[in-house]
Amino acid sequence: MSAILVQAPGLFTTVQDLGREGFGPIGVSASGAADPMSLRIGNRLVGNPDGVAALEMTLVGGAFRFERAAVIAVTGSDFGPSLDGVALPMWTSIEIREGGTVKFGASRSGARAYLCIRGGIAVEPFLGSASTHVLSGLGGFEGRALRKGDRVKLGAANSPFRKSALSPKALESLQPRKVIRVTDGPQSDWFAESSRKALCGNTFRISEQSNRMGIRLEGPPIQLEASREMITEGVSLGAIQVPPSGHPIILFVEQQTTGGYPKIANVISADVHSLGQFRPRDEIRFERVEMSEARSLLIQQEALLASRELIQE
């Protein structure tokens, strides 16, 4: 069985695909890539379907030795990738000979980089997905982040493959945003007008406590208009919940499925991938949009992903 050998795991490297939907009734959230856009494009560059499992690296990447020849693409943030000591371009497919070592360093831009490999990472699916759910230790590679010495199996690839690269124009329009667009949350009207304005007027800082479950924000606290009793309810990806401290938490990919804090706003679907690229201490701002605009922004984004101009051969 062909595999890659983890020579160095990096800070926090997990197997991720596009997650598992449909298990909210047993308390299991979708999980999946923190920057699904980068995963999808990486997979296309190596001739995989969008949702094939890849390695998601966080802030500092690892070193991986290929036990067989492979085709890879590196997407997401720039972790200074190299192949046997020679710098590698990103957002393009690269052929690797047997024995080649791909190495990453510390991020030079955002929080996450993806190593996508033709055929994908082969792990036993848990509830239909290869994604690692770190909190419960389920899915992915033994339910955990990779460690030195792990041998991660590669899947087989049968379809024909042609070398390709993301078009510079598409790369530019898919750059992660620093101003995140939000729609009203289900409890927006529990907050004073001034609090809602504060969310979109102030600059917040990403806390060191942030992870794939939740992105914690530091900044001027957001006040509830009046203390009201909240009954725990289902929560959505990107919900901006405000606990009594007033410091908002954005529920992220490995979110809890239900929660008891009021939600002032919700990140739009088209901007979720940008959330995955914020690093601790980065600044983040919010801009309110109507539901209809959120929807058309997503439609535009998907149209770009479906367009022939996305990838050049």
Added chain:
Amino acid sequence: MRKSIASEPQFRAASDQSLLVYLGEEIALENHQRVLKLLRLLQSEPIDGIRNLHPAYSSLLIKFDPLRLDHDELQSKLIPYLGRLDREPLPAPREVEIPVCYGGEFGPDLTDVAQMHGMTAAQVIELHSSPIYVVYFLGFAPGFGYLGGLPAALPSARLETPRAKVPQGSVGIGGNQTGVYPFSTPGGWRLIGRTPVAMFRRDANPMSLLQIGDHVRFRAISEGEFTDLAGR
């Protein structure tokens, strides 16, 4: 605010890809049963474009594919389902017994909870293990059941500072809720005991020991029995 009569369902957009359906305004068995009925109907007769369902006490969050549905379309597709809730039967609940070793290192907050209510630890154990609880829903983490039916004498304020790591299997009380932590997670509930039984196992079918709607009873066991059961 507090109404016990079954009111008309309320809809609220939670995000551009999710809709909250409120089937009541309080934590009550009747509201739970309406949530469960809607969940079961949507599972047995799925609506195209729905991706996920997050049931809770008196609401259901529906996550959908925003490229295939919008809130208004989904809402109108839900109307016939909602119209059937009153006559939709529910199956007899499953009965689940959870053995719990109360107190000691397994239940570090048991004496605090007893003091809070002016009881002895034994009285807390007796009270906690006497009712039949209902699994109102699973949420927070995989297999975590929110149980309704905590005796009126036991509600206990959450810890001011949540624990960073609650041991797997811990049984806790948080406000008027009680439940078992299936995994070692952060948690702010007061821990009164621990079960040796796995609450979530990927090699079990179903994976989650508890399912929404189940009836649950806690049975007090000794440390010896805990060790025996844990070894199995």
